[in-house]
Amino acid sequence: MRHATKFGHKKKLNSRIGKVKCVDIHERETWILAALYSGKLIIFDYSNQNTIKNIEVSSFPLRCAKFIENKQWIVCAGDDMTLRVYNYNTFEKIKSFEDHTDYIRYIEVHQTLPYILTSSDDMTIKLYDYENNFEKLCSFENHIHYVMMCKFNPKDTYIFASASLDKTIKIWGVQNNTSVVTNPHFTLTGHTKGVNCIDYSSSGETSYIISGSDDKTIRIWDYHTKQCIQILTGHTQNISCLIYHSTLPILVSSSEDCNVKIWNSSIKKI
Incomplete structure (x- = not known):
């Protein structure tokens, strides 16, 4: 790459x-x-x-x-x-309301369902139904540090991933008949410092997750095997944002080193 x-x-x-x-x-x-x-x-x-x-x-x-x-x-x-x-x-x-007990870092809007996710420094993620006056459907509580970001899976819209300063990425499901979920489907570990950002690939047969960290690296994870298949280095400071292109085989990263990098490779060649 x-x-x-x-x-x-x-x-x-x-x-x-x-x-x-x-x-x-x-x-x-x-x-x-x-x-x-x-x-x-x-x-x-x-x-x-x-x-x-x-x-x-x-x-x-x-x-x-x-x-x-x-x-x-x-x-x-x-x-x-x-x-x-x-x-x-x-x-x-x-509408205006408080539910989290610390800073809210990120909002994720579902592409088709009337759902939003919010992630917070209170170490939780909350799911709301905006068609029903923002009724809280569930709270997800397993991270042990600030939750920096959450993203719905474009290929399985009842699944989302979260990134935290506890160095992990966690995968969750929203189809739960409970007000609090404490056990994610699985956890991806490997970063040596906090994870700031994540994104899913939305093209191709195989699903991937990318993650950017304060350890200055980008990791590419095979969603099905739950393994890190590549580590991208080149930034000299914390990774702050990552985006997978929806159709082209490229990803874009930005960092506190004031650089934006365009990574170009066919996913099949990773």
Whole structure:
């Protein structure tokens, strides 16, 4: 596996908005949603580089924000432990509630079911049904450090993975008739420091998970054998974000070393 030496960009959004903690892209509109450390939400139109809306959400940092497009909503959360939902057309606040007892690090929106996951420094992941007034369906409690991220499996939509500073990736199922799940399906271990980010492959016959860690490495895991099949090195600081391309055999990594790397290889050759 190798990384590309140069990649161009089509547009660059320049705005003095402060530290950006999370972005999301609308699938139908030409919009980018940004959650800021200042506690603001901003929606940009990348076709004309204009700011559509600037929402003062909290006096605490926002760490995550996502579109829920079929409801025309934005859901966001951060260091005040409050989950907030806004209509992105009227910017009316739809819902606001607290459930976690520490910072909320990540929000994952299910592609087809009315589910969202939230992961938190309280070491839990919570599952909500947004079609039923954000009823909490389950709490997942097995990690022993901050839960940095969670991702639904695109090939098995009742399964999700979580990444934690306890150095592990855990795989869970959402079809449980209990309010608290303490036993994941299985756990992937191998990183020597905390795991910050994960993603699933969504193409090809074999399923893979990638994980990025404070140990400065990226690991590629065979989902079925539960084995690490390759370790990618090259970053010199903590890995902060990873994305598998949905159709092309590439993955993208970003790091606190201020570099973005494009790794290119056929998964079948790993």
